[in-house]
Structure formats: C-alpha cells, structure tokens
Amino acid sequence: MDHVLTLIAAPGALTVEHLNTVRAALRAIAAEAGSPDWLAEAEAADIPFRAISPDLAGAAARHALDEAPVDAIAQPLEQRRKRLLVADMDSTIVTSETLDELAAYAGLKEKIAAITKRSMNGELDFAEALRLRVGMLKGLSTEALERTWEATALTPGAATLIATMRADGAFCCLASGGFTFFTGRVAAQIGFDMHVSNILLKEDGKLTGTVAEPIFDRDAKLTTLKRLAAERGLPLAATLAVGDGANDLAMIQAAGLGVAFRAKPVVAAAARARVDHGDLHALLFAQGYRRAEFAA
Incomplete structure (x- = not known):
C-alpha cells in the first residue's frame, strides 16, 4: 500500500x-x-x-x-513524518485571536473582530486590514498586552505536538500575522525553535497605532516555509504547515502536509487536509505517531 x-x-x-x-x-x-x-x-x-x-x-x-x-x-x-513544521498562532496554536482580545481593552473588540473575520476569510487584504486594526488601538496602554497574554490559552495538543516533533528531530517554527509580543512568549512556553511575526510599535508605554514594515503576511509565511526547508536540505514533501486563515493558505497548499485547522470556509475548501473536529494531537496521528509515542 x-x-x-x-x-x-x-x-x-x-x-x-x-x-x-x-x-x-x-x-x-x-x-x-x-x-x-x-x-x-x-x-x-x-x-x-x-x-x-x-x-x-x-x-x-x-x-x-x-x-x-x-x-x-x-x-x-x-515521507509521512515531517522534518519541518511551520504553524500559525492565533486560532491554531492558541485558541484566541490575540489582536481581537487586545482590542477589548480599548472597547473595540466587536468592531476589530469583524475586520479580523473578513481578513481571515480572504475578503480583505491582510496587510491593509492589519494596519487598519492596529491604527484603531493608538494610545492604548501597553499594560493591555500583558493582560491579554495572561488570558491567552494554548489549544489542546499544542505542547505535545511541538515536544513530540522536536524529540523526533523536526524543526518547529511559529509563523504568525500577529505580534512578536505574543509569539515570543508562546514559542518560549512550548518550545518552538523560532518565531516570526509582526512588531507592534510602542512609545512612552502606549501603542503608537502602527506596525513595523514590511508586514509579515501570506507571502512571508510561504517564503518562511520554503526558506527553512531549503536551509535544511528538505523537499517540501517533508514539511507540515497548519493554520486557519486566508493568510495561511499559500503555505498550507505548498507543504507536503498542509492542514486547515478548524479553518475559515475559504481555507477549508482549498486545503488538501482538514481538521474540523479534533485538536492538535490530530497532526501527530496524521504523521503516523501512536499515542504511546507522544512526548510528555
């Protein structure tokens, strides 16, 4: 077979x-x-x-x-067991959209979440939507970042996914259209080898309403997947990419195993593999790991 x-x-x-x-x-x-x-x-x-x-x-x-x-x-x-993982963060490795949760401290969660939803379903240009949402947060105290982080929860199976793949020799990268404030903490918490994302600009303890350019977007995620594979001498067939939004679709379609995880409709329809019901343990089972092989 x-x-x-x-x-x-x-x-x-x-x-x-x-x-x-x-x-x-x-x-x-x-x-x-x-x-x-x-x-x-x-x-x-x-x-x-x-x-x-x-x-x-x-x-x-x-x-x-x-x-x-x-x-x-x-x-x-x-090449079922992958040697490189590139994972989205928001609504994938963590359960929430961190920008939406941050917006709650400015009283703008519903308004910003509506823009996020349209962006993640491919209805809006990602970079333009990000600049718009960040601009609405101008003047917000950076303390809101800490409070948002304290309330951020990992998706079940996230830590086991990273621990198991790294124990088997895979390289794991967290690649997010979100912000380094959060990706750095998530990466440190569960052991990603590296993280790449956007940088929120701050001044005098407040957000400036701007994000550093160039914006880390759909194309940057795809470039990251290809670059990391090339650096390790890996064919794309030996890679795994996972995410839920339209900005993840290019890397999902390019990876050997590209998984739309509880994804937006446009992503689920275009991805070759989908996880609609399970948690992130599903990515280990998909690679042929038995439950007894999962790392603690």
Whole structure:
C-alpha cells in the first residue's frame, strides 16, 4: 500500500463502524483498502490504500462519514513524518485571536473582530486590514498586552505536538500575522525553535497605532516555509504547515502536509487536509505517531 487514510476523533469516539464505513467507501471508488491499524484505541486509526489519489480518497471518506465528528486525512506514506513544521498562532496554536482580545481593552473588540473575520476569510487584504486594526488601538496602554497574554490559552495538543516533533528531530517554527509580543512568549512556553511575526510599535508605554514594515503576511509565511526547508536540505514533501486563515493558505497548499485547522470556509475548501473536529494531537496521528509515542 502506498497511501494511508487516517481517521481521528475525540478519545473514545472512533468506532469500528466508522472504519468499516470508510473502507466500504474506498472500495466503492475502486481503491484497494487494507486492514485498519489503531494508533490510539477508539481515537485514531490508519487505513492503508492504493490505486487512487489521496484527494479523492479523503473526499470519499468525508462524504461517507456524513455528519460524524471524525476527521479524515489521506496522504502518501512516503515521507509521512515531517522534518519541518511551520504553524500559525492565533486560532491554531492558541485558541484566541490575540489582536481581537487586545482590542477589548480599548472597547473595540466587536468592531476589530469583524475586520479580523473578513481578513481571515480572504475578503480583505491582510496587510491593509492589519494596519487598519492596529491604527484603531493608538494610545492604548501597553499594560493591555500583558493582560491579554495572561488570558491567552494554548489549544489542546499544542505542547505535545511541538515536544513530540522536536524529540523526533523536526524543526518547529511559529509563523504568525500577529505580534512578536505574543509569539515570543508562546514559542518560549512550548518550545518552538523560532518565531516570526509582526512588531507592534510602542512609545512612552502606549501603542503608537502602527506596525513595523514590511508586514509579515501570506507571502512571508510561504517564503518562511520554503526558506527553512531549503536551509535544511528538505523537499517540501517533508514539511507540515497548519493554520486557519486566508493568510495561511499559500503555505498550507505548498507543504507536503498542509492542514486547515478548524479553518475559515475559504481555507477549508482549498486545503488538501482538514481538521474540523479534533485538536492538535490530530497532526501527530496524521504523521503516523501512536499515542504511546507522544512526548510528555
């Protein structure tokens, strides 16, 4: 078998019936499907297959699963374990949009969050939307940054994802359209090798309403993925990119395994792999790690 389809659900929620349903769906499109291999009992399992494209297999699996809260990721078996991870931060490695939460301290959360939503769904130019939102925060005390950080929570599985991949020799980069104030702290907290993001400009303890140029945007994320791969002599097939917004889509589409994580509709529709139900442990299962192999 030269491909694998991984099914992932909440712990205890993946059933033999789900596996049988997907195997039948693969056979219905003339794919040869092998026996399931549990990566974590009742949580994640591999179904090896061949003689069909991974995109078609993934679509068939999702259609067969219908409304079941099970993610299905199909991919080639070759170079399955990735040597480079480039991850978005907001609504991916952390659960919130840090700029929106920061705006709450200026009484502008709803207004700024509406712009963020449109930007992340590709309706607005990212750089222009960022300048607009940051400009609205001019004069806000930098103490709001600290308070926002104190309330920022990691997405379940984030720390385990980084610890496990680094323990297996992968290089992990946090690449965000957000701000270094937050990416530096997240990177230090869970062990990213490096972080790249935008710089909020401050003066006399207040935000100036500006961000350092050039803005770290969609193209910069893609460039970062390609540069880090080239520096390590890795083909893009050996890379993993994950994110949720339109500014992540270019790197998601370029990576060997590009994952739209609980993503905006435009991103979920265009990505080859999606995680709609699971947490970030799903990215380890997708690489073939068994639950017993996860790093503490």
